[in-house]
Amino acid sequence: MFRTEFDDPEGIRHGGLPTFNYRCAPVGLYTRRQLAAEGLTPGRQPIAGQIFWRRGNRVAYLYRRDLAVPKRPATDAQLRALMKAWVALSTCPSCQTEYGYYIPKRYGECLACFEGGTR
């Protein structure tokens, strides 16, 4: 049986937010997850509506597909900064060896230095 109790396209019962049943969202309104599937994010647009599902126990917000923006891949500068941070965090300050993992903060140096640690 088809439930329509949450249908409220004018948002009269839901504080002005257009409300729909799951699978009844109008064309052009997407959930964040649906946008992500197309490589998009809602951007700075306001929530355009909401859908209830699981008998109203769960709510998902809807965004306008035409206002969504592509997810930006990290810029070169961001990647360089990340790489630098990565190298700094995975280089042992004692022996300057670069490892493929973060130097444990607890030791402050690589395990070899820590365990050898009588310098």
Ligand SMILES: [Zn+2]
């Ligand atoms: Zn070391």
